[in-house]
Amino acid sequence: MVLPKSVKLVEVGPRDGLQNEKELVTTADKVELVNRLTNAGFQAVEAGSFVSPKWVPQMGDSADVLSQITRKDGVSYPSLTPNMRGFETAMSVGVKEVAIFGAASESFSQKNINCSIAESLERFAPIMEAAKENDVKVRGYVSCVIGCPYEGKIDSAKVAEVSKTLFDMGCYEISLGDTIGVGTPEEVKHLFEAVSKLVPIDQLAGHFHDTYGQALANIYAAMEMGISVFDSSVAGLGGCPYAKGASGNVSSEDVVYMLHGCGVKTGVDFEKLLDAGRFISNVIGRKPNSRVSNALA
Ligand code: HMG
Numbered sequence: 207m208v209l210p211k212s213v214k215l216v217e218v219g220p221r222d223g224l225q226n227e228k229e230l231v232t233t234a235d236k237v238e239l240v241n242r243l244t245n246a247g248f249q250a251v252e253a254g255s256f257v258s259p260k261w262v263p264q265m266g267d268s269a270d271v272l273s274q275i276t277r278k279d280g281v282s283y284p285s286l287t288p289n290m291r292g293f294e295t296a297m298s299v300g301v302k303e304v305a306i307f308g309a310a311s312e313s314f315s316q317k318n319i320n321c322s323i324a325e326s327l328e329r330f331a332p333i334m335e336a337a338k339e340n341d342v343k344v345r346g347y348v349s350c351v352i353g354c355p356y357e358g359k360i361d362s363a364k365v366a367e368v369s370k371t372l373f374d375m376g377c378y379e380i381s382l383g384d385t386i387g388v389g390t391p392e393e394v395k396h397l398f399e400a401v402s403k404l405v406p407i408d409q410l411a412g413h414f415h416d417t418y419g420q421a422l423a424n425i426y427a428a429m430e431m432g433i434s435v436f437d438s439s440v441a442g443l444g445g446c447p448y449a450k451g452a453s454g455n456v457s458s459e460d461v462v463y464m465l466h467g468c469g470v471k472t473g474v475d476f477e478k479l480l481d482a483g484r485f486i487s488n489v490i491g492r493k494p495n496s497r498v499s500n501a502l503a
């Protein structure tokens with residue numbers, strides 16, 4: 207099987223990574239992190255989340271972060287918007303790309319966004335409409351695509367159904383999230399096979415958490431299926447506050463090391479990425495959660 211020549215990495219550290227940190231990171235440090243990641247060459251940096259600050263306090267300053275970052279031409283800074291309130295705040299600070307986030311598990315949907323899957327899709331409809339009017343791109347997430355912390359195994363037919371609905375609503379890309387990192391490579395292949403029957407494969411992305419150490423293998427398996435967009439997180443920051451046991455996202459450093467080693471281009475400057483990872487790890491007072499970064503330290 208042939209690997210893609212190049213892969214687009216969506217750097218989700220400033221959002222998925224930091225959202226789980228209990229100690230508040232300053233706005234200035236978040237801005238510095240986003241700028242360092244942009245300078246490292248990422249074409250997409252998920253920079254914030256316009257959710258309720260009561261639910262996710264760490265993301266409470268996203269409007270300031272999005273106002274203060276240095277925006278680079280050709281780079282997108284997607285931000286999460288669960289409802290119209292979040293979308294309107296995002297618009298007020300000039301956000302050009304948002305992400306809506308649904309799930310393939312009813313229980314996770316309730317715990318994460320306090321509504322059923324069907325209700326979440328209803329909430330997303332006006333966002334899609336307003337996004338179209340404002341020329342804003344919308345990325346769609348589906349969480350718990352393989353396993354759910356409350357329901358166990360998830361049927362890939364359900365994932366395909368939710369993905370297709372988000373795609374038909376106008377999302378330009380659907381990112382399939384293994385929120386708790388339980389998937390293994392053959393399951394990942396089966397998943398993309400099932401979903402790509404309903405959504406074109408080149409409009410699917412992989413979002414892997416590394417809880418069980420399977421993320422790199424899963425990315426490799428997804429590449430063999432024709433996927434060439436992956437979400438990763440600098441220094442392996444991350445988790446989801448509403449998914450018990452969801453540890454870090456796959457580390458960008460580990461992904462870039464693997465991809466470059468396989469001859470797959472990413473456009474990311476590896477040294478600058480390592481520096482960004484060490485910067486934010488220093489801020490939060492931990493070693494990077496990246497095998498590669500620590501091996502090279
Ligand atoms: P709710 O309580 O059902 O909604 O929350 P509500 O409309 O009744 O609002 C409750 C309070 O929140 C109100 O304030 C609202 O004003 C406020 P109060 O009257 O109590 O003072 N509020 C807001 N404030 C700021 N911005 C907003 C907003 N909306 C309401 N946009 C809601 C529903 C969705 C808002 C809530 O459940 C929420 O914020 N959840 C956060 C979920 C979240 O951020 N999860 C993590 C991201 S998803 C993820 O990590 C998975 C992913 O990485 C993929 C993967 O790994 O699988 C994407």
Ligand code: MG
Nearest residue numbers: 222383385446
């Ligand atoms: Mg995630």
